[in-house]
Amino acid sequence: MVFVCSAFLFIAASKKETDPYKPTYLTLEIPKGWPKPATNIFANNPLTEQGFQLGKKLFYDGRLSKDGNFPCASCHQQFAAFATYDHDFSHGFNDKFTTRNAPPLFNLAWMPLLHWDGGINHIEVQPLAPLTAVNEMAENIDSVLKKLRKDTAYPKLFKAAFGTPLINSQRMLKALAQFTGSIISANSKYDKVLRGEATFTPAEQRGYTFFKAKCTGCHAEPLFTDNSFRNNGLDINPYLNDYGRMRITNNKSDSLKFKVPSLRNVALSFPYMHDGRFYSIGQAIDHYSKGINTNQPTLDSLLKKRITISNAEKNELTYFLITLTDTTLTKNPRFSLHQ
Amino acid sequence: MVSTVKKSAVVLLACFVIIICSSNKKHPYQNKKTGRVTISFINTVKSVPLVLDSVEYSNPFGEAYHVTKLKYYISNIKLNATQHSFAEPGSYHLLDAGEPSSLSFAIDAAANTYNSISFIAGVDSIKNVSGAQSGALDPANGMFWTWNSGYVMFKLEGNSPASTIINHRIEYHIGGFSGPNNVLQLITLSLPAALHVQEGKNCDIFITADIDKLWQGVSDLKITTTPATMAPGVLSKKIADNYNRMFTIKEMHNN
Numbered sequence: 001m002v003f004v005c006s007a008f009l010f011i012a013a014s015k016k017e018t019d020p021y022k023p024t025y026l027t028l029e030i031p032k033g034w035p036k037p038a039t040n041i042f043a044n045n046p047l048t049e050q051g052f053q054l055g056k057k058l059f060y061d062g063r064l065s066k067d068g069n070f071p072c073a074s075c076h077q078q079f080a081a082f083a084t085y086d087h088d089f090s091h092g093f094n095d096k097f098t099t100r101n102a103p104p105l106f107n108l109a110w111m112p113l114l115h116w117d118g119g120i121n122h123i124e125v126q127p128l129a130p131l132t133a134v135n136e137m138a139e140n141i142d143s144v145l146k147k148l149r150k151d152t153a154y155p156k157l158f159k160a161a162f163g164t165p166l167i168n169s170q171r172m173l174k175a176l177a178q179f180t181g182s183i184i185s186a187n188s189k190y191d192k193v194l195r196g197e198a199t200f201t202p203a204e205q206r207g208y209t210f211f212k213a214k215c216t217g218c219h220a221e222p223l224f225t226d227n228s229f230r231n232n233g234l235d236i237n238p239y240l241n242d243y244g245r246m247r248i249t250n251n252k253s254d255s256l257k258f259k260v261p262s263l264r265n266v267a268l269s270f271p272y273m274h275d276g277r278f279y280s281i282g283q284a285i286d287h288y289s290k291g292i293n294t295n296q297p298t299l300d301s302l303l304k305k306r307i308t309i310s311n312a313e314k315n316e317l318t319y320f321l322i323t324l325t326d327t328t329l330t331k332n333p334r335f336s337l338h339q
Numbered sequence: 340m341v342s343t344v345k346k347s348a349v350v351l352l353a354c355f356v357i358i359i360c361s362s363n364k365k366h367p368y369q370n371k372k373t374g375r376v377t378i379s380f381i382n383t384v385k386s387v388p389l390v391l392d393s394v395e396y397s398n399p400f401g402e403a404y405h406v407t408k409l410k411y412y413i414s415n416i417k418l419n420a421t422q423h424s425f426a427e428p429g430s431y432h433l434l435d436a437g438e439p440s441s442l443s444f445a446i447d448a449a450a451n452t453y454n455s456i457s458f459i460a461g462v463d464s465i466k467n468v469s470g471a472q473s474g475a476l477d478p479a480n481g482m483f484w485t486w487n488s489g490y491v492m493f494k495l496e497g498n499s500p501a502s503t504i505i506n507h508r509i510e511y512h513i514g515g516f517s518g519p520n521n522v523l524q525l526i527t528l529s530l531p532a533a534l535h536v537q538e539g540k541n542c543d544i545f546i547t548a549d550i551d552k553l554w555q556g557v558s559d560l561k562i563t564t565t566p567a568t569m570a571p572g573v574l575s576k577k578i579a580d581n582y583n584r585m586f587t588i589k590e591m592h593n594n
Contacts, residue, residue, distance in 0.1 A: 044469065044470060045470065115486075119486050119487040119488065120488050121467070121468045121488040121489070122468060122469065122470040122471075122488060123470070124470030124471040125470060125471055125478065125483070125485075125488050128478055128483065128485040129485045129486055131485075132485050133485070133486075140479075141477075141478060141479040142479055145479070168473055168477065168479075169471065169473070169477055169478055169479045170471040170472060170473040170477065173470070173471035174470070174471055177470070177471075247487075248487050249518075250520065250570075250571065250572045250573075
C-alpha cells in the first residue's frame, strides 16, 4: 500500500512538470590512439544532440551578420574542411577583406588557444570576434539576439537545448561551441593506414618517412600540430604589418609568431600561412627549403638552417600530405546545413 | 480493518510528503540566519560626486577633462570577521555611472560581526578563461575584448583639451588578468565600526570611488602623454595600480 501510494505520488509529481527537459546527452568520441584533450571544452557546457543541432543552425544562419550575408559558414565551408576555399582573405560585410586566412575548423577540442595569434582562450567566446568585427559579420550581440528572439523556431530550439526558451548570448555561444567543438577529423587515408585499413603507396610512404624526420617537430602527430606559436621566417607583409602573437602578449620574443596550423586536410585548406601567401603545397614546401628569412631574431630554432629537400622528396611529401584529406569530414551530413 | 489500513496509509503518505519536502528544502545556508547588507558605490572626483558629460574636472596636473562613461567590475565581495568570514556567492557586479541603479546592491550575509570588506576591482582570472558567461559578465555588456579574450575591468571615457588624439578623446580600457601586467586589484577596506549583521535587519555600507586617483599615486600619468589605452599592457597596469587607492569607506550604518 505504501509502495502504491508513493508510486502514485511520484507519477503525480512528474506529471506536474509539463514538457520536461530531457536532452539527449552525447559524449565526444576520442579517436583511437589520440591523447585526451588537455581540458574538457564541454565541462561547463554538457554536449547534447539538441545543443549541437541548435549550434549547427546558428552556424549556418546569416542573421548572425549585419546584412544577413555572412553566416559563420561563409568563411568556414565544409567542403574546405571549414576553411575558406581558395581565398587568402575571406570576404566580410560591405566588401571588406579579413586580415588573416580563415583557419579550418576541426579537432578544436584539442586546441587550447584559438586564432593565429592565440588571442582567444575558450571556444565559447571565439564567435564574438568575427561576429563583432566590422570587416567580418559586423554585428553586435544584442542585435543578433533580437533577430533570434523574433524567429518562430529559435525559442523552441533553445528550450530543447537548455530547458527554457530564454535566448541570451551565453546560450548562443555554448550552442555554437557544441557544434564546432564536435567537428572531428580522424578518418583520412593516413588514419586508415594507421588503423590497418589501407596502405600507403610507396611514394606516400617515403613522404611519410620524410615528414617524420623533418616536420613533426612542429606538426606533431596525430593532430599534426603541437599548438605552439612559432616564427617560421616569413617576411612581413607591409600591408598588414602583422606581428602575430606579440599583439596578444606584448612580449617582443613573440614577434612574428603564429600558431602552428594542423596539416590535416591541408590539400583543401589552401592558400597557406596566416596571410594565405602560398597557393600550393609546393610553394609552402619551397618556403621551408629556400624562403625562410634567417635574419629574424625570433625565427624558430628548428628552422635556422632551413630544410633540405630534393625535388623527388618534395613530390613524395606532397603525396603524403594529400593522404591527410578526410572526406568523411567534408561530406558528413551531420555537419551539413540540410540534415 | 480496511479503514485502519487506509488510515495508516494516509499517515504514512503524509510522513513521506513531509520527509520529501523537508529533504528537498534542506540547503547548507538555510539553517544559518542572514541579514541584508546594502553596498553602495559613490563615484566622485576628489570629494565631489561625479557628474557625467556636463561638468569639467581638473586632474592633479591641472589638466581639464570631462567624463562621458565610467564602468567597472567589482567581484568576489567578502565580509571579513575574526571567525567565519562571509563570501558572497557568484559575486560579480558591473557598476555603470550612467545607470544609478547599478551602483547599489544588496547581499544576504550570514549573521555575524564583521570588521572589514574586501573585493576585487575587476573580474577574477578564472572567469576570464571560462567561456561564455551571463548576467553582469555577459559579453553583451560591452566589457569583454573579443580579439584578446578577457574582461575590460575598468572603463573610463571622456575628453580633454590636453589629449592629442582624435577629438581630444580620453579612453582608458583597463584589463589583463595574468602575467606581469595583471591589473586585478584586491581591495580591503577596514570598516569604521563593527558591522553587526543580524537576522531581519539591514546594514548599509557606502564606498567612495574617487577617480581623481587615476592619474597619480604609484605612477604620474598625464593626459598629454597617456590619453588612451585599450589593451592589456604596462599602461593598463599603471592605471590599475593608481586606482587601487580610489576606494574608501564613506559611511556605514548598523540598523
